[in-house]
Amino acid sequence: MTLTLAEIKNKIRPTADFPKKGILFQDIFPIFEDPKATESLVEHIINHLKETGTKVDVVVGLDSRGFLLGPWLANKLSAAFVPVRKAGKLPPPCHKVGYTKEYGTDYFEISQTAIKPGQNVLVFDDLIATGGSAKAAGELIQLCGGKTVKYVFFVELTFLKGKDALDAPTFSLFQYDD
Ligand SMILES: O=P(O)(O)OC[C@H]1O[C@H](OP(=O)(O)OP(=O)(O)O)[C@H](O)[C@@H]1O
Ligand SMILES: Nc1ncnc2[nH]cnc12
Numbered sequence: 001m002t003l004t005l006a007e008i009k010n011k012i013r014p015t016a017d018f019p020k021k022g023i024l025f026q027d028i029f030p031i032f033e034d035p036k037a038t039e040s041l042v043e044h045i046i047n048h049l050k051e052t053g054t055k056v057d058v059v060v061g062l063d064s065r066g067f068l069l070g071p072w073l074a075n076k077l078s079a080a081f082v083p084v085r086k087a088g089k090l091p092p093p094c095h096k097v098g099y100t101k102e103y104g105t106d107y108f109e110i111s112q113t114a115i116k117p118g119q120n121v122l123v124f125d126d127l128i129a130t131g132g133s134a135k136a137a138g139e140l141i142q143l144c145g146g147k148t149v150k151y152v153f154f155v156e157l158t159f160l161k162g163k164d165a166l167d168a169p170t171f172s173l174f175q176y177d178d
């Protein structure tokens with residue numbers, strides 16, 4: 001039995017002032033404590049992609065929470081999976097970009113050879129806040145010659161307007177507006 005979006009959203013656990021004062025942290029890990037909820041999450045995403053006829057050659061998952069379902073989605077779409085990793089984790093040659101997220105700054109890297117020029121890429125992550133992380137992933141995909149066709153998240157913090165920074169349409173299952 002597939003869980004409804006409302007049933008899955010109920011499992012997300014908010015914590016005030018984590019990891020920094022002023023941040024309301026939305027913890028998605030309790031969803032994964034329930035295998036049915038996890039499976040339903042995948043089903044809801046795949047149904048949307050099928051309904052919208054999204055053609056995907058490569059799913060790019062963002063280190064680290066984008067690795068939770070990225071390979072699973074790639075498998076369901078018969079697509080490749082490619083990781084974007086935090087700096088220093090992937091062997092060279094890599095492309096590298098710096099970015100700012102809701103509670104810090106970081107660097108992301110991608111293997112220069114993992115995406116072939118012209119491939120259609122879907123970026124997957126658990127959550128979009130300011131959009132800094134997803135935008136950096138889009139820049140890395142451009143450096144590889146790939147074309148980002150969609151950004152997919154479970155959670156969107158709409159009040160931070162992260163999707164305005166992105167170069168392709170976004171899809172999110174759960175929105176929080178404060
Ligand atoms: O839209 P933004 O403001 O860029 O924030 C969103 C990003 O922040 C979190 O990752 P984080 O870097 O905290 O690390 P993790 O995935 O390894 O937990 C989250 O998983 C997203 O990747
Ligand atoms: N408010 C938030 N909750 C969980 N993960 C996040 N990543 C960036 N902002 C976040």
Ligand SMILES: [Mg+2]
Pocket residue numbers: 062063064065066125133
């Ligand atoms: Mg992350």
